[in-house]
Amino acid sequence: xxxxxxxxxxxxxxxxxxxxxxxxxxxxxxxxxxxxxxxxxxxxxxxxxxxxxxxxxxxxxxxxxxxxxxxxxxxxxxxxxxxxxxxxxxxxxxxxxxxxxxxxxxxxxxxxxxxxxxxxxxxxxxxxxxxxxxxxxxxxxxxxxxxxx
Numbered sequence: 001x002x003x004x005x006x007x008x009x010x011x012x013x014x015x016x017x018x019x020x021x022x023x024x025x026x027x028x029x030x031x032x033x034x035x036x037x038x039x040x041x042x043x044x045x046x047x048x049x050x051x052x053x054x055x056x057x058x059x060x061x062x063x064x065x066x067x068x069x070x071x072x073x074x075x076x077x078x079x080x081x082x083x084x085x086x087x088x089x090x091x092x093x094x095x096x097x098x099x100x101x102x103x104x105x106x107x108x109x110x111x112x113x114x115x116x117x118x119x120x121x122x123x124x125x126x127x128x129x130x131x132x133x134x135x136x137x138x139x140x141x142x143x144x145x146x147x148x149x
Contacts (some may be wrong), residue, residue: 009147014039014048016063027063031056036096038085038126042107047093049082054104055095057110067110074099085126087134092148094134096123102136104148116146 008019012033018026033052040047048131053073057066071080080099087094092113093105102123103149104113128135 006103011035012050014046014058015108016060026061029056029058029063029065033081034067034077036083040085040088045107047086047088047107049084049086049095049097051079051081051083053079053081053097053099055082055086055093055110057093057107069103069105070117070131071097071099071103071111072101072115073144083124087127089129093147094129095134096125096127096136096138098124100138102127102134102144102146104134118136118144136145 008102013028014035015028018024018047031050031052034048035050036047041060044060046058046129049055053071054068055067077098080097080139082097088107091107093107094100101115101117103115118138121140123136125140134146134148137143
């Protein structure tokens with residue numbers, strides 16, 4: 001696997017630079033919303049969310065879309081913006097959204113495994129996993145734990 005550098009900004013695009021010293025652009029991928037969430041990788045795949053309400057899985061070397069999945073949305077936040085990094089562990093991708101949900105997707109296919117609505121608070125913290133539990137914070141100031149094994 002070649003070394004790559006990923007750069008994002010408040011633009012609706014993620015950039016991959018193949019050369020550290022020259023800054024040569026290897027590929028770029030556009031979304032319909034700003035990208036403020038930090039991308040995460042596992043092996044050959046790159047996962048990130050956008051303020052367009054989609055979470056994306058890309059081939060990290062080619063920038064090719066593997067899958068994308070739309071959040072449910074909410075009355076006040078119909079796009080279901082994603083503002084923090086996802087967590088990839090085991091066979092799942094976990095992430096939160098401004099539509100008050102935490103999501104679990106199959107990391108290979110993007111098929112939804114489950115989602116849980118946290119009523120009244122955005123789930124915009126990056127989740128973490130420890131000993132079969134998924135931990136995440138929300139804008140109500142609480143830390144939540146969900147058993148995932």
